[in-house]
Amino acid sequence: MKLFRQLLLAPVALGLMAPVAATAGEMNLDGINQYAASEDQVTSITQFSDVQPTEWAYQALSNLIERYGCVAGYPDGTFRGKKPLSRWEAAALLNACLDRITEVTDELRRLLKEFEKELAILRGRVDNLEAKVGELEANQFSTTTKLRGVATFTIGGNAYGGDGEASLGQAFVLNRLQEVKGGEPAIRPGQQFSDAAAAQQGAVAFNYNLDLYLDTSFTGKDLLRTRLRAGNFGSSPWGAANPDNLVGLNAFEVAFEGAPGADALMVNRLFYQFPLGKSFTATVGGKVRQDDMLAFWPSVYPADTVLDIFTYGGAPGAYPLTLGSGAGLWWKSGGFSISANYVAVNGNVGNPNNGGIGTDGSAQTGTAQIAWNNENFGIAAAYTYTTPQGGLAGLYGGNATPVTTLGYALSDSVSSVGISGYWQPSNSGWLPSISTGWGLNSHSANSDSAGGLADGIDGAQTQSWYVGLQWSDVFIKGNSLGMAVGQATMFTKSGDEDVLDPNDGNYAWEWWYKFQVTDNISITPAIFYLSRPLGQLQKGGDDSDGFDNFGGVVKTTFKF
Template sequence: MAAPAVLGLLTPNAAAAAELNLERVNHYARSQEQVTSISQFTDLRPSDWAYQALSNLVERYGCVAGYPNGTFRGGQAMTRFEAAALLNACLDRVTEVTDELKRLMAEFEKELAILKGRVDGLEAKAGELEASQFSTTTKLSGLATFVVGGVSNNPAGEQVTFNYDLQLNLDTSFSGKDLLRTVLRAGNFDGDRNAFGGGLSTLEIAFQEEGGPDMVGIDKLFYQFPLGQSPIGGQFTATIGGRVGQEDMLALWPSAYPSDTILNVLTLNGAPLAYNKNLGPGFGLWWQDNGWSVSANYVAANGADSSQGLFSSTSAGTSTVQLGYGQENWGLAAIYSYIDAGVGVPGATPFITTQIEENDVNTNAFGISGFWQPAKSGWIPSLSAGYGVNGSSGSDLRTSQSWMVGLQWSDVLAEGNSFGMGVGQPAFATATRNGAASESGVWAWEWWYQWQLTDAISVTPAIFVLNNPGGNGGGANQFGALIKTSFQF
């Protein structure tokens, strides 16, 4: 009989009776991985002292469970509750009760009763949670950001302000491969009143709800799903949404900078017109295979307005095509965007912004961007860089260009902390009609340090300098300083 060996396995010296490893208890109690032959265990040898006893348990009663990787782990200690679960699994398969089995049952009578009560209680709680949970297919995540700081020589004011941005992301999957994303957002970065919400000093997280500050609104709502394999290999993925961003429909984002965003102009891959993050009704398709990707999409900011439509000349649409190649540590992409009049372009001088948003100006925007990052943290930083050149037709704007370089060091001073700096020029006019504008010397610099307090909380002090942000050569430079605190949940 195998019972003596089982008694040896179930000695109280293994662990105190009060300990309960629910995962291992359920493993034996449910007996989902019962084996039919002792040879199925890769870590058991005939020379092991309990080999014959375990062989008897397997062959005569079939009540020994292994681990998914084919091991038994006989040298691993177990608690008396786990031992009781093993005994209970064996008793369910035993038809003849011998004296030794009676002794085992008496020995663990107390643990078996407690175990049954606890398992019944857990099953009841699990059933109650499942019945009352929000959704079995939806995951909720959030990001709350506080910003305290100010900007000198800014038309919106020079006072120190306290602003916030809140994002709630609901990701739903119906098949395990698709994604329905809903983003609820609120903030109080009012561009007319706040230095961090307008112009080149705008922060990347500075959300402005159309209904006004402190109003919760739908920031994103789109559905993404696979279309299957292409005839030449690779996978197609489609996206359609009533409120989707251009960046949501790109298979590759060609930048590793920054881990914690500061100025919006330095997060647009050096080509802020091509990567304008236009937001509205739209649709797109991308193809990926062995690092290569091709993305094509269309977004119309006014596509929900029946007086302007989805495809009219006043729909404020952006049509984008991107070719990219990326691996774990590096990536490169070339992009082309056709920008209709009325699109709100970020990261540009006031002259260009006015020309595209308010005048009948259409723009062909080109960009090339890439990144490289070391395999391990150290003195060598990650490098991200990009360049954009644009040609416009109509009104006074003809050509413009832009570029950026971003460096980021990981694990600076402490593991998990990062330091970064970025420099570049926003989109500025290089040629105009009738001498409408002469823009030069427009620069943006930023330095920041991300202090990771916990996995969910980070504090990022940052400073930035904007040289000639008005683009007319007569405006004063701007200096900004802030402390950003982020909470992920």
């Protein structure tokens, strides 16, 4: 009210304080008396016959009349807005407004008196709320835990073609690989590859996977993640038992993570992540995976689609997703980030010969990544050093041709680099998102660990690449379509070609369409093809028609 009065009366008061510019003889006292004597306040600006909407002060005058009722005008129904304002007229206008404001003030005092008790109660409630808000601000975060889950049903199978037969050496390598993976012997010498594969994994199977995430925060900026997992993929067409180890389905790594068995619930992740200052984030865990400790993932090709081959930015050596005891640190500023982490698969074992942190038996990986990204584009370069220690650390899920997988297990160390990136359009349309990557791995081995293969593995190189495309909102909003092509990790250079032939290539394709049934349920039918899944093992013997793998799967995913 004080502010309004000041704004309203300021020009009038200034007029009153101004020096007298006219003598009494120059004043129209009769007109002033008429204005001052007018007691009938107008209620609408339209009552003035000489005020038009085109006047520059029309709206201001309308507000004074209709909101505050302190403009009377002249008895003849005119406002005479273009006539100079004398001090006498200013005094009359000021008196009318003061009378109106006094009426309003008296009415407010009466209302305040009448509702004095109610206002006191409200004032007390407001004070109480302010106290509670102050307490909440002082203790603005309490420990919270959120549960979310992902359940997946998968039904599908594989079909095998070609009439290539396994030689004695080829059968030995395949069976040795199965031993490394914990599976049964895969093939007999002289048996056709397709017959052996069909005998072991030729049936249609129905499998499930369940992930439960418990995310806890103590400060609002940290994260304690516990992931529980159960599934029965170990003996499925997509698990470790398959002699063609390139058909593993993404996210179903139970077979390679030391699960106690089908349908058994296991702790799949347990790590704590917290900020250090404004730009650094640290992660430490008794069961943490390499990608949990990276500030940036260099792909937008969906990680929950089909084959594992297309999940790791084209460089499964640089991004092996090693799971074990570990710690990491990343720095982010704008679009730039730098990450470094360490994971020991056997970090929970006390015997330094086959476990521990930083020992010969750790089966460990160390990774460094530098990356940059914005809303539409991202690129990263990563380096990973691995000591496989007779296992598959450094090559998640056996994501390579059989000879390369065995070469990893028998290497003393592997140095891997990967360059990966993506581009995605801002809006849905004909242009898909494009994700691509390439990886290069250098192996070293000695006869103590690799036996007769040492000369072939030591100094050998393996490579991989992929391109993945995804279209969003295809046919129906929310549905998506995708395809990918690439080569899984394969030997491209041998330490000794008389021992190990680097002719190890294999091409893989996948196509899928995701129906988004509801916000939480999706159905994804997919097909895939592997041209030469056994790589160089298909060379030699009766290999005129070789060996190939065609498969199909329908995945139903429930998120809750």
